[in-house]
Each structure stands twice: as C-alpha cells, then as structure tokens.
Amino acid sequence: xxxxxxxxxxxxxxxxxxxxxxxxxxxxxxxxxxxxxxxxxxxxxxxxxxxxxxxxxxxxxxxxxxxxxxxxxxxxxxxxxxxxxxxxxxxxxxxxxxxxxxxxxxxxxxxxxx
Amino acid sequence: xxxxxxxxxxxxxxxxxxxxxxxxxxxxxxxxxxxxxxxxxxxxxxxxxxxxxxxxxxxxxxxxxxxxxxxxxxxxxxxxxxxxxxxxxxxxxxxxxxxxxxxxxxxxxxxxxxxx
Numbered sequence: 001x002x003x004x005x006x007x008x009x010x011x012x013x014x015x016x017x018x019x020x021x022x023x024x025x026x027x028x029x030x031x032x033x034x035x036x037x038x039x040x041x042x043x044x045x046x047x048x049x050x051x052x053x054x055x056x057x058x059x060x061x062x063x064x065x066x067x068x069x070x071x072x073x074x075x076x077x078x079x080x081x082x083x084x085x086x087x088x089x090x091x092x093x094x095x096x097x098x099x100x101x102x103x104x105x106x107x108x109x110x111x112x113x114x
Numbered sequence: 115x116x117x118x119x120x121x122x123x124x125x126x127x128x129x130x131x132x133x134x135x136x137x138x139x140x141x142x143x144x145x146x147x148x149x150x151x152x153x154x155x156x157x158x159x160x161x162x163x164x165x166x167x168x169x170x171x172x173x174x175x176x177x178x179x180x181x182x183x184x185x186x187x188x189x190x191x192x193x194x195x196x197x198x199x200x201x202x203x204x205x206x207x208x209x210x211x212x213x214x215x216x217x218x219x220x221x222x223x224x225x226x227x228x229x230x
C-alpha cells in the first residue's frame with residue numbers, strides 16, 4: 001500500500017518570501033500522479049498543482065512549483081512571493097493510475113506573517 | 115465551475131442515532147468519495163462509488179454505509195453514531211479515471227459532525 005508523509009506539521013513564512021513544503025511517499029508503482037491541495041479555513045479543498053510521474057519536467061502554476069525527485073520519492077512544493085491568502089493547510093496526495101482513490105499525507109499548516 | 119455541495123456544515127447528534135450526510139455534485143462526474151479528516155491523520159477514505167448503485171470500501175469503512183441512487187448524489191450513513199465518529203467529513207467527485215491522465219478530484223466544503 002502507498003503511504004504519503006509530510007514531516008512538517010507547521011511552517012511559517014514572511015509575506016513576499018519563499019517557502020518549501022516537504023512531501024515523501026512510498027510506492028512500488030512506476031507510474032502515478034502526485035498532487036498538492038490547499039485547504040483554507042473555509043475547508044474547501046483546492047487543487048494547487050499536480051505532477052505526472054512519467055514527466056521529468058517539474059510542474060509550475062504561477063507562484064507554485066514542485067521539485068519532483070522520483071528516485072528519492074520526494075515531491076516538495078515551493079511557494080514564491082508568499083501572500084497572506086496562501087495561509088492554509090496544505091496536503092500532499094498520491095494517486096495510482098489503476099485506481100480512483102487519493103492517499104493523503106497528514107498535512108502542513110502554513111502561516112504567513114505580514 | 116464544478117460544485118460539490120454538502121447539505122450540512124455542522125451537525126450535533128447523540129450516540130446511537132442514525133446520521134445521514136448528503137452530497138451533490140453538478141458536473142456529471144462518475145466518481146464520488148467520502149473522506150474523514152482528523153488532526154494528524156490527514157484524510158482517510160471511507161467509501162467511494164464509480165457509478166450509480168456501485169460502491170467500494172475505502173480504508174476505514176467500519177461503522178459506515180453509503181448510498182448512490184442517482185449519479186449526482188452520494189450519501190454517507192452512520193447506522194449508529196458513536197463518539198469516535200466525531201470528525202470532519204469531506205465529499206469529493208471526479209470524472210472516471212483515464213489511465214493516461216490524472217483527473218482532478220473536487221471537494222466539498224466539509225461537514226463537521228459532533229457525536230455526544
């Protein structure tokens with residue numbers, strides 16, 4: 001069974017600075033999908049970015065980018081130019097191509113200081 | 115925009131009560147999911163459904179059942195609520211899995227259930 005580990009329960013960043021959230025996972029599959037979700041206080045989960053394991057190029061969405069290290073089974077999220085609206089719980093998630101379910105990490109609370 | 119709507123944001127129920135949590139999506143998605151979210155544990159899958167009247171157990175199905183009579187609606191049922199089922203419950207939906215592409219899963223806003 002796949003597992004996802006987020007080793008940072010909480011992180012803080014100054015507004016306009018850069019922060020990196022860590023995620024590692026364990027799988028025996030060679031092809032899969034990885035996601036970062038944001039959960040603000042409203043509780044609705046929002047997809048931030050996704051990465052297909054067969055793609056070597058790291059995914060980027062505006063201020064959000066990932067560092068995908070397949071051999072190390074690492075999938076970190078970098079947030080550049082942090083904004084107050086980035087404050088939320090962030091979840092890393094794994095999905096097998098052969099199934100429908102997501103496996104989530106425990107989450108990292110990101111606090112943004114003004 | 116995709117909308118996943120959970121009928122109740124906050125509920126308080128007594129131990130032993132039967133509890134229904136309703137979820138509706140408006141994007142004709144085949145897949146629907148129920149997760150529970152607990153601090154330090156992340157989200158854990160309770161049940162999912164890939165078609166009307168079809169369901170599969172997730173990682174923690176004990177004490178729960180589900181119903182999917184219509185494509186847009188997926189209900190989570192707690193047959194006899196217990197205090198250890200106090201949690202945040204999240205519904206989600208997605209298109210049927212395409213093995214060439216990862217399909218995005220959309221979440222509702224969550225339902226806070228307290229069992230006393």
